[in-house]
Amino acid sequence: MNRxxxxxxxxxxxxxxxxxxxxxxxxxxxxxLPEVMMDNRYATLPIWNLGTGEQRTAFQLQAAYxxxxxxxxxxxxPLLSMSATRSLSSKTRLGAFGFYDPLRLQADHxxxxxxxxxxxxxxxxxxxxxxxxxxxxxxxxxxAGLFWARHxxxxxxxxxxxxxxxxxxxxxLKDYRFDYVIASGPQSGLQGQIDFDARYDHIAPFVGLEVxxxxxxxxxxxxxxxxxxxxxxxxQGHITGPDFDIHGDTASAGNGKHFGDPxxxxxxxxxxxxxxxxxxxxxxxxQQFLEQKIHPGIESNWLLSVSWAPGAGKATF
Numbered sequence: 429m430n431r432x433x434x435x436x437x438x439x440x441x442x443x444x445x446x447x448x449x450x451x452x453x454x455x456x457x458x459x460x461l462p463e464v465m466m467d468n469r470y471a472t473l474p475i476w477n478l479g480t481g482e483q484r485t486a487f488q489l490q491a492a493y494x495x496x497x498x499x500x501x502x503x504x505x506p507l508l509s510m511s512a513t514r515s516l517s518s519k520t521r522l523g524a525f526g527f528y529d530p531l532r533l534q535a536d537h538x539x540x541x542x543x544x545x546x547x548x549x550x551x552x553x554x555x556x557x558x559x560x561x562x563x564x565x566x567x568x569x570x571x572a573g574l575f576w577a578r579h580x581x582x583x584x585x586x587x588x589x590x591x592x593x594x595x596x597x598x599x600x601l602k603d604y605r606f607d608y609v610i611a612s613g614p615q616s617g618l619q620g621q622i623d624f625d626a627r628y629d630h631i632a633p634f635v636g637l638e639v640x641x642x643x644x645x646x647x648x649x650x651x652x653x654x655x656x657x658x659x660x661x662x663x664q665g666h667i668t669g670p671d672f673d674i675h676g677d678t679a680s681a682g683n684g685k686h687f688g689d690p691x692x693x694x695x696x697x698x699x700x701x702x703x704x705x706x707x708x709x710x711x712x713x714x715q716q717f718l719e720q721k722i723h724p725g726i727e728s729n730w731l732l733s734v735s736w737a738p739g740a741g742k743a744t745f
Contacts, residue, residue, distance in 0.1 A: 452724065456543065457498045461533065464496045465567055467691045467722070470655040471695060475511060475575050475593065485512065486737060488512075493505070495728070498726050499727070503531050506529065511525035531568070532567070534565075535606075537561045542610070546678050548676075548682075552615060553613065562607045569597060570598055570600075571595055587639070588637060591637070597629070598630075599626075601624060618670065620667065622668075623665070626664040631658055636652060653692070655691045660687060
């Protein structure tokens with residue numbers, strides 16, 4: 429990646445000295461962007477309303493588009509998955525799924541503090557206001573899982589379905605790299621690069637509840653899912669500047685394991701049975717609201733998910 433000239437970066441720092449700076453530092457926010465991607469994936473797993481006792485085998489194709497932002501930093505792209513289930517009895521099903529989410533990390537320019545807890549000792553005094561530019565990376569989240577679903581005809585929720593499962597996933601961050609220039613203090617004008625390229629693997633058990641209700645050709649399904657990715661990982665990072673080049677991670681530096689948060693997602697799926705098509709109107713609203721609470725610094729998160737389940741037929745097993 430080409431880096432801006434020292435003159436350009438220095439002029440940028442001087443020209444923006446009067447700007448308001450984001451509250452959260454670059455290390456904090458860069459962690460939360462891919463974690464939002466993980467939450468969006470849990471919210472759109474193809475595990476809901478997958479068939480009836482009459483339908484021995486059921487399939488589902490799911491596609492979504494997500495876009496999250498923090499300041500001028502963004503992560504966006506499609507989320508793709510599919511699943512297949514087979515009935516074990518009139519009340520239980522066993523299923524498997526796979527997913528692949530190729531997203532882009534982008535920013536032309538962002539202003540926020542520079543922090544490097546992955547490398548506590550650098551020649552730069554931190555935190556310090558800085559300008560960041562030229563982010564053009566990728567964030568891929570892919571994996572597969574198994575789940576078991578059981579239909580209950582009565583109870584606290586009335587007629588409902590429980591879903592229990594486990595998935596393996598890999599979050600692969602490439603070219604997650606910024607040019608930076610220090611914009612205040614005695615080191616103003618100092619420039620370099622910081623990157624957070626990493627590969628994080630997790631096993632995530634999950635449990636979910638759906639409460640489908642039919643009305644004519646329509647099924648309305650509120651659902652909730654809790655996922656717990658393990659193990660949590662230290663944040664990996666790499667920073668360069670005049671006469672230094674430092675790799676590290678927050679766990680080895682004694683600053684904790686932060687990547688991979690427990691996740692609670694809520695949805696409300698609307699299904700038109702004759703077309704076997706569903707849209708999750710709930711996640712469009714809840715993911716926008718929840719992610720700003722769960723991951724401070726995230727300012728927006730739009731998620732639109734649709735699915736097609738040929739032959740699923742009814743709202744229950």
